[in-house]
Amino acid sequence: MIEMLLSKDLASRFRAALTAAQAAGELPAFEVAEVPVERPKQAGYGDYATPVAMQLARVARQAPLAIAETMARFLDVPSYVEKIDVVRPGYVNVTLSARWLASQVDEIRRQGPAFGNVELGQGLRVQVEFVSANPTGPLTMGSGRNAVIGDALASVLQAAGYEVEREYYVNDAGSRMAAFYASLYARYCQALGVPEQVPEDGYLGQYLVEMGEQIAAAEGDRYLHMPREEAVAAIGERGLAMVLDSIRTDLKSMGVVFDCWFSERSLYERGLFQQILETLRQRGYIEEREGAIWFRATALGGDKDEVVVRSDGQPGYFASDIAYHYDKFVLRSFDRVIDVWGADHQGHVPRMKAMMRALGLDPDRLVLLLYQLVTLRRGGEIVRLSKRTGDIITLREVLDEIGSDALRFFLLSRSAESQMDLDLELAVRQSDENPVYYVQYAHARIASILRRAGDLPFAEGDTSLLTSEAEQNLLRALLRLPEVVYQAAVDLAPHHLTYYAQELAGVFHGFYRDCRVVSSDPADRAITLARLKLVDAARVVLARTLNLMGMSAPESM
RNA sequence: GCCCCAGUAGCUCAGUGGACAGAGCAGCUGCCUUCUAAGCAGUCGGCCGCAGGUUCGAAUCCUGCCUGGGGUACCA
Structure with missing residues (x-):
């Protein structure tokens, strides 16, 4: 069972x-809310701490330090705790037992x-x-960020018991899609020497020229001998299948x-x-106006009504x-x-919530997770992206340049709501200094040590010997996962994993030293x-962390 | 105009109510006879956009303003 x-x-x-102290008459009666437990930033303040005494000072009409002392006195101290300290303004600090920490090595290995x-x-x-992404062309870097956030989030939620x-x-x-079909049809015609214009609102990317040529060749x-409408539809179907296939392939290689x-x-x-x-319509949320059919989002808290069927x-x-x-x-x-959406769709959120109400559903069951768009640069120069004009950097190109692991780590390492710049020149040039290698190197080092150990029966190891500072620091880091x-699951913020991974790798490198x-x-x-x-x-924990991020855990580098 | 996101070290970004604000990169100084130096240790570097306010306590919450990005009723 998971603890x-x-x-x-x-x-x-x-x-x-707190409740016990109240019952004993040592604290006055007041509502005891949830007690915040945090991880002290500074070393020397233990492993966990609570500032609750400061928060209660007013309502309890006592000095924070006195409240903290009383609370500590009534505390049922668990076996994993070494000591409880009440300090200065009113913090209660908790230090874990060294022996208990060491014993967790067996627990980690048991859980695997x-x-x-x-x-x-x-x-x-x-x-x-x-x-x-609309299946009108190859995936862009924006879809790459979406893929990385969505996939890692899904993994985190699975780990969290969903x-x-x-x-x-x-x-x-x-x-x-109609514009895409017509564009592809035009390229097909051009490939056969038949003059045909890509429509005004069509897609101009080079990939469509190639697809048109492929279809013409095959x-x-x-x-050309079919009625035009029929031909556009048939070629469109074929193009859709081709694009979906390439999308599937790109995603799979990530x-x-x-x-x-x-x-x-x-x-x-x-x-x-x-x-x-x-x-x-029966519920009264639909109305016709100016020849179109509208959803009355404003009747349900939306900011504006939305067209459902155009005129x-x-x-x-x-x-x-x-x-x-x-x-x-x-x-x-x-x-x-x-739903993981690019921030350019943010305007739809209120209407989606209104829609949930119209369907009789609790709007909170639907989360629209928005991520800010990626700005691509090449040596400081902004690269504008548009699938329609064909001015794109494809996910495939970047994958081929820096690889799936590095791209995933990079795209995952910023919170979704932060805009991020990706300088393609830098991403390639700095690849040796990329934190991804720092983390994976720690795993490779571990693998190397275990290889060196040969068939030493370390399952018999006595963990109570793991008392040094470096060993205890590593244990603490492992138990943070x-x-x-x-x-990450509560915040829907998988980027926490990348920071943890770097910290864990750093602590391991220190232990190694x-x-x-x-x-x-x-x-x-x-x-030994x-x-x-x-x-x-450490291998178990680092491998799991990499796995949650969708990255490989190399045995050697 | 209105709405959303952001503004933290030279650069890219964590931290969103608690103890002296962190990391990576870039810069500088050291460390390979010994399990991988893609590593380690040290150092430099910050009116947390600006101005008010709330609080015992604010990078974090509230108000206003400035800057950048996105959205804004028949594209998705």
Whole structure:
């Protein structure tokens, strides 16, 4: 069974201590809220601390220090704690027992790849829908950030005890696709020497020229003999399949694999959209105006109404979104859905929330996770991106240049709401100094030590020998993973993993400096076995951390 | 105009109510006979955009302003 997080356990013990002190008449009656337990930034203040006494000073009408002392006196001190200190303004500091810390080596090794899991989700079903780029061309760097955030978030939520499904929403309907089909048709014609213009709002990228040539080479001019509309549709289908195939390939080479590819078009083919539209109409959330059909978002807290069916009779993107989210929540009954969106879609958030209300669903079950866009530079020069004009840096190009591990780490290492600059020249030039190698190198070092150990029976190692500062620091760092997973899952912020990974690697490198592990001196046998066991536990934790980030854990570098 | 995100070390960014504000890169000084120097140790570097306010305590919360990015009713 997975143990409770120490910080949560301590919080409840502090709370119980306050209540007990009240019952004993040593503290006045007041509402005891949740007790904050934090990790002191400064060394020397222990492993955990609570400032709760300062917060209670006013309501308890006592000096913070007195409250802290009283609370400490009534505290049921758990076996993993070495000592409790009450200090200066009113902090209560908790120091973990060295012996208990060392004993966790066995616990980590016992849990293996499951170490780091926490019970937060309790089996709740969560869908993470991400990437979902229009299949009109190759994936861009923006989709790369989306993929990395979505995939790592899904992994973190799984580790936190949720039942997670990864989904890609294929926008295979609508006006953008029509423009794509017409553009590809034009390129196909041009490849055969037939003059045909790419439409005004079409896609100008070079990749479409190549696709047109490929189709011409494979099929000859047979599409030219069809009625034009039929030919555009047939070539479009073919182009869609080609693009989806390349998208799938690119994502797979980043280690991103989806459980479900959901077709937008299917929402219409199944009649689901028409059905939901009727439901909303009956509920009074639909009205016709200026020849279009509108969703009355303003009646449900939205900032403005939204067109569902345009005056030309074509359903807009929002029409699909309504049916799609009905399908997610009602037909597939996900408890929670997280849509990962670029910040350029932020304007839709209020209407999505309004839509949830219109469907009779709790808006909080839908989370729109927005990430700011990536600004690409080449040597300081901003590279403007547009799939339509064809001025793009593809995800594939960057992957080929710096590799999946480095790209994932880089794109994951900033919080979603922070805009980020990626200088392509720098990314390539600094690749040797990239933190990704720092972290992976620690894993390779561990593997090297374990190889050196040969068949030494370190499973027999006596962990109580692991008392030095370097060993204890490493133990503390290893035990932080569950807390990091917990926090990343609560905040929906997988970037915490990258900072933890660097810290863990740093602590390990320090341990490596201070502690010779494999000694040839027979007198050192006991400490060698104990340290090998610790190193093996470090391997487990570092590998899990890399795995959660979707990165490889190399045995050698 | 209005709405959203950001503004923290030379650069890229963590930290969003608690103890002297952190990391990586860049700069400077040292460390390889010994399990991988893609490493380690040290050092330099900050009116946390500006001005008020709330609080025992503010980079963190509130108000106003400045700067950058994004959005803003029939594109997605």
